[in-house]
Structures are given as structure tokens and as C-alpha cells.
Amino acid sequence: MALEPVALSLLDRPHLPQDGELDPANFKEWWHFNLLDDAYGLDLIVNLSLSGDITRPAVGEANLIVLAHEPAHGWTGGVRRHDGLTARVETATFDIQLDMVKLRFHRDRYVLKAESERPDGISVDVELVPRTEPMVVWKNTPIGSGHINWLITPYLEADGTIRVADRQYRIAGARAYHDHNWGRWLWGDNFGWDWGFCSAAAEVEGAPMSLVYDRTVDRAGHRIMEHSLALWHGESLLKFFPRQQIRMQRKGLYRQHIRRIPGVAGLIDPASVATVPGRIDIEARDGDDWVDACYIPDAAIQIAIPREVGFGLVQLNETLGWLTLSGSVAGLQFAATRRSCFEFVG
Amino acid sequence: MTSREALTSACEAIRTEFLPAYIRLLDAIEGLSVECVVGDERFRVSGSGELVIGEIGVISPSAHVLCTRTAILALVDGDMSLLDAVKRGKLDICGDTKELLSLARAQRAFAEGAARVRQVEDILAQYRIGASEAS
Numbered sequence: 001m002a003l004e005p006v007a008l009s010l011l012d013r014p015h016l017p018q019d020g021e022l023d024p025a026n027f028k029e030w031w032h033f034n035l036l037d038d039a040y041g042l043d044l045i046v047n048l049s050l051s052g053d054i055t056r057p058a059v060g061e062a063n064l065i066v067l068a069h070e071p072a073h074g075w076t077g078g079v080r081r082h083d084g085l086t087a088r089v090e091t092a093t094f095d096i097q098l099d100m101v102k103l104r105f106h107r108d109r110y111v112l113k114a115e116s117e118r119p120d121g122i123s124v125d126v127e128l129v130p131r132t133e134p135m136v137v138w139k140n141t142p143i144g145s146g147h148i149n150w151l152i153t154p155y156l157e158a159d160g161t162i163r164v165a166d167r168q169y170r171i172a173g174a175r176a177y178h179d180h181n182w183g184r185w186l187w188g189d190n191f192g193w194d195w196g197f198c199s200a201a202a203e204v205e206g207a208p209m210s211l212v213y214d215r216t217v218d219r220a221g222h223r224i225m226e227h228s229l230a231l232w233h234g235e236s237l238l239k240f241f242p243r244q245q246i247r248m249q250r251k252g253l254y255r256q257h258i259r260r261i262p263g264v265a266g267l268i269d270p271a272s273v274a275t276v277p278g279r280i281d282i283e284a285r286d287g288d289d290w291v292d293a294c295y296i297p298d299a300a301i302q303i304a305i306p307r308e309v310g311f312g313l314v315q316l317n318e319t320l321g322w323l324t325l326s327g328s329v330a331g332l333q334f335a336a337t338r339r340s341c342f343e344f345v346g
Numbered sequence: 347m348t349s350r351e352a353l354t355s356a357c358e359a360i361r362t363e364f365l366p367a368y369i370r371l372l373d374a375i376e377g378l379s380v381e382c383v384v385g386d387e388r389f390r391v392s393g394s395g396e397l398v399i400g401e402i403g404v405i406s407p408s409a410h411v412l413c414t415r416t417a418i419l420a421l422v423d424g425d426m427s428l429l430d431a432v433k434r435g436k437l438d439i440c441g442d443t444k445e446l447l448s449l450a451r452a453q454r455a456f457a458e459g460a461a462r463v464r465q466v467e468d469i470l471a472q473y474r475i476g477a478s479e480a481s
Contacts (some may be wrong), residue, residue, distance in 0.1 A: 061464065081464050263424025269455035270427055306461045
């Protein structure tokens with residue numbers, strides 16, 4: 001990879017509040033990993049988040065989400081919450097230990113180890129090697145009264161083992177995605193977002209084409225703060241379509257039952273989840289460059305986060321499905337349908 | 347940990363850590379006297395200026411709730427909705443419409459608090475141990 005691993009290691013370090021900084025309570029940061037294993041049809045989500053002041057007891061949190069989706073068994077996993085003080089966080093690189101979980105960047109790869117104490121839980125022991133340069137959006141993008149920053153590595157290759165209940169999977173060369181968000185905001189403020197990716201969506205002239213989509217909006221979805229579609233070819237960013245060059249349309253409603261986690265969310269809002277589209281169409285145009293993409297989810301789960309502003313819940317809808325992609329960018333033509341992941345937040 | 351102990355501890359944690367939900371819970375439960383039967387346990391939840399979780403008294407309750415520890419855990423874990431629990435006979439709630447609406451508001455306020463207070467997860471973990479020992 002053109003970018004030295006040590007540079008990625010530094011870029012992906014924590015951005016914890018400094019001593020004396022105002023409002024450490026609004027601080028939030030997470031490292032997110034998706035793994036799409038085409039051989040088994042297994043999809044994995046690992047997200048480790050820090051929030052508030054994690055240097056003092058009982059005021060900050062360190063939380064871990066581990067979710068797996070298997071075609072024959074559906075969703076397994078959930079959210080584990082911890083006092084922030086229990087997290088062992090290296091400040092100069094990505095290296096965090098939390099309970100029976102250890103996530104870190106070591107040499108040229110991410111190493112994720114998560115042991116579940118429950119026999120019906122998920123254990124993960126995988127290594128993910130970045131196959132693209134990251135993109136960093138470090139400009140304090142506004143969300144509600146706060147702001148967010150973003151580091152994206154759209155394609156990594158994953159190897160290792162994953163156990164879901166009593167089912168063991170040996171993973172070899174699975175497609176994976178990683179991002180890292182940090183900033184200050186309040187859940188429940190007036191914002192939402194759509195975000196999605198397809199790692200190694202197509203093989204074009206001997207190199208993988210990967211895609212990341214993002215749209216940051218107000219809660220109602222009327223006002224767009226940021227809208228982009230980025231494509232990587234091989235290791236490098238090939239094309240970035242900004243908001244003026246993109247159109248997105250939601251169509252219909254995802255009709256299957258959507259489980260909420262944590263389960264107590266169902267006692268706060270017993271209504272069925274009705275905020276996941278049945279399909280989204282994305283068009284990007286810039287002169288001779290064009291991309292058409294259609295995403296249809298076939299699995300969804302909701303991570304419900306209590307609002308920090310008033311009562312109620314913020315809905316983080318994680319979906320998996322199929323992205324059909326075609327286009328021509330910089331003279332490279334592509335067409336493919338591949339497993340993909342989109343998130344709808346509001 | 348008994349259901350009564352778990353409820354008492356959770357309400358106290360919510361009062362300490364997320365007062366807005368506790369105030370909403372108090373407001374909803376005010377004037378109600380609910381007899382709770384969870385398996386072999388019987389206790390009373392009532393509101394009269396403060397939340398009281400105590401023994402069954404001599405005064406007739408204004409509402410009844412009947413369920414099991416297993417059903418409570420299924421509700422908390424999202425494995426069963428309130429509506430499904432009633433339909434499947436896992437949860438009985440009896441009372442006048444007005445009181446049932448107040449009880450529903452109280453339940454929601456409690457859940458809003460429980461979702462925000464991490465200590466409640468520890469209480470729930472203890473309650474699970476009791477539930478597995480009881481079954």
C-alpha cells in the first residue's frame with residue numbers, strides 16, 4: 001500500500017478530549033468494522049465506541065457491539081456497555097482493550113479479538129489487512145449542534161475465525177470495511193445520515209473497485225449537510241463525487257420485522273421499525289464519469305440509542321443487502337452486483 | 347435477587363442517575379396501587395407523593411399485573427412484545443382503562459430510565475441469575 005502502515009496507525013489513533021477541554025461529556029468516538037464473507041454468506045459488524053469522560057469513573061462509557069448475520073440463523077449478538085474507565089486505551093495508536101475484547105492496529109493490519117462468555121454469543125479472531133488508502137474527512141462536519149470527523153478504509157482483506165453460537169467459520173480473504181468517527185454531538189439533536197459501502201464491488205482491469213456513500217441530513221431528511229460518493233480503484237481514490245453531482249432516491253419500505261437492540265427499546269417504542277427504505281437508487285454524474293447504483297436490503301437490525309436531548313430513541317438501522325452497480329469513471333467501465341451494507345440513522 | 351428487589355434497585359438507580367425519567371414515573375404512578383404477582387412473589391407498587399414498592403396491603407389494589415420472571419426477561423430482551431405477551435397469556439394486566447393508561451406511561455418512563463442508566467444492566471444480570479436458579 002502506498003500509505004505507510006505507521007501513518008495509518010497514527011491517523012487511526014484515538015482523539016480523546018484533552019485536559020481542561022470544554023464539554024468532555026459530548027465527546028464521542030468509535031471504530032467500526034464490517035466483514036462480508038461471500039463464501040459463507042456471513043456478515044459481521046464490530047463497533048467499539050467511547051463517549052464522555054473516560055478518565056473518571058461512572059461518567060464515560062466504553063461500549064461494544066458485535067453482531068453477526070447468517071442466512072440460515074438471522075442475527076446474533078448485541079450491545080455490551082461498560083464504564084469508560086474500564087477501557088485500556090493507547091493514545092498514540094489504535095490499541096484498545098475492553099473486558100474480553102482486544103482491538104488494535106499491529107504492524108500493517110488490524111487485529112480483532114473478542115471472546116464471548118456466552119455459549120450462544122460471538123467470538124471473533126480475525127486480522128484485516130488494508131488494501132486501499134484511507135480517506136480522511138477531518139473538517140468538523142456539522143451534525144446537530146455538534147460535529148463529526150471520519151476516517152474511511154473501504155476495503156480490507158480479512159482472515160481468521162468467527163464463532164457464532166456453536167457454528168465455527170474459517171474466514172479467508174473476506175471483504176471488509178473499516179471506519180473511525182470522532183467528534184462532539186448529542187444523540188437526539190436534529191440530524192440523521194445514510195451511509196453505505198461496497199468493498200471490492202467489482203474487479204476492473206485487475207484491481208478491485210470499492211465504493212463508499214454518505215449523506216448527512218437533518219432528522220427529517222430535508223436539509224442536506226453533506227452528500228458524497230467515493231470510488232477507489234486498487235489502492236487509490238479514483239473519484240469523489242460531491243453533493244452537486246449526486247442524486248439519491250428512497251423507494252418503498254423494508255417490510256420484514258426489524259429486531260431492536262437493546263431489547264428494552266421495544267418497551268420505549270413498541271411500534272414496528274418503519275424507517276428503512278425498501279430500495280435506494282443513487283446516480284452520480286460528472287461529465288463523462290457516471291455511476292448508477294441500486295441497493296436492496298434483505299436483512300436489518302436496529303441499534304436504538306437513548307436520546308441525550310429529551311426522551312425517546314435515535315434509530316441506527318444497520319442493513320445488509322445487494323448493491324447493483326454500473327458506471328464509467330476515468331475510462332474504466334464496470335458493472336457488478338455484490339453483498340453490501342448500508343446504515344440509515346435518524 | 348427477587349423481582350421486588352430488582353425493581354426497587356432499578357428505580358433507585360434511575361432516581362439517582364436519570365431523574366427526569368423517575369419524575370415521569372412518579373407522575374404516572376401517582377394515585378395508583380398495583381398488585382404485582384411474579385411467579386410466587388407478590389408485592390405492591392403504589393404512588394402517593396413517592397414511589398412505594400412494598401408488601402400487599404389490606405386496601406384493594408386499583409390494578410393487577412400477573413407474569414413470570416421468564417416473561418419479564420423476554421420483554422426486556424426484546425424477544426417478546428408487550429402485545430404478544432398479553433396475547434400469549436404470558437402477561438395479564440387488569441384495571442380500569444384510565445389506570446391502565448397510567449400504568450403504560452409508568453412502564454415507558456421506567457424503560458426510558460433503564461435504557462439510560464448502566465447500573466440497571468448490572469441489576470438485570472443479577473436478576474437473570476435468580477431467574478435461572480428459579481427455573
